[in-house]
Amino acid sequence: MPELRASALVDAPVAAVAGALLDTSLIAGFGVRVPGPLLCLGDELVGPFGVRLVVTRADLSGVSAAGDFLELHTDLVVTGAGTMVIDRVSWKAVGGVVGRFADVTVGRGMALRVLQKRSALLAARCAELVSARVVVGAAIVRDGRMLAQQRSFPADTAGKWELPGGRVEAGEKPSDALVRECLEELGVSVLVGEQVGPDVPLKRDLVLRIFAAELAGGEPEALEHNAVRWFTAGELPAVDWLPADRVLVPALQELLT
Secondary structure, eight states: OOEEEEEEEESSOHHHHHHHHHBTHHHHTTTOBOSSSBOOTTOEEEOGGGOEEEEEEEETTEEEEEOSSEEEEEEEEEETTEEEEEEEEEEOOOOHHHHHHHIIIIIHHHHHHHHHHHHHHHHHHHHHHHTOEEEEEEEEEETTEEEEEEOOOSTTTTTOEEOSEEEOOTTOOHHHHHHHHHHHHHSOEEEEEEEEEEEEEEETTEEEEEEEEEEEESOOOOSSSSEEEEEOTTTGGGSOBOHHHHHTHHHHHHHHO
């Protein structure tokens, strides 16, 4: 398969760059139909001329989508100067002289223009996410299971599941906000660890940031939600998550396993 590569250095942490790649507005402008505002593992993307791709990777390492005739891969590499974004596009070429001519003059030229435009959009979105307000969430793990809570309001999200957490107040550290939110929502103290997965865009100036956590005291109760429940790694994909939490399922499964 012919392949085209392009790379660019983005002055942003890898979590912000990986989060920006999840924002479907970066590809919707190229005539690609997407199922929602965030890319999620297993999503089907429909491009020009009916080309269909399925998302096969969406995590801190980058994003991949593959179909019968086209594959797209974006790999992220952390460097001392920022995050290196490496794009790879490969496609099935049509045989014969005409096919080779179309491949060189049309296919490669079009792919290069798309990558250049997408690179500029990505850098701009990363800049927004780096300075965005933060909602924190806790991936609380105990005995190989992860805690989630079921929303009771508002009406359009009632019954769906999410990780515990909430907004970081002005002047508050994300870890302190997470400790406060878990005490308010679950009645428990937690020890906050490292970030899990990418920053997930919620709005233009708001991101969801998840941290690994352990119980430091108490038994979780549904103080502000319908219910709380512990899930195994195998159960996570079938949970009726809020969209932003669903994006993080691969990272949460990796944390558990």
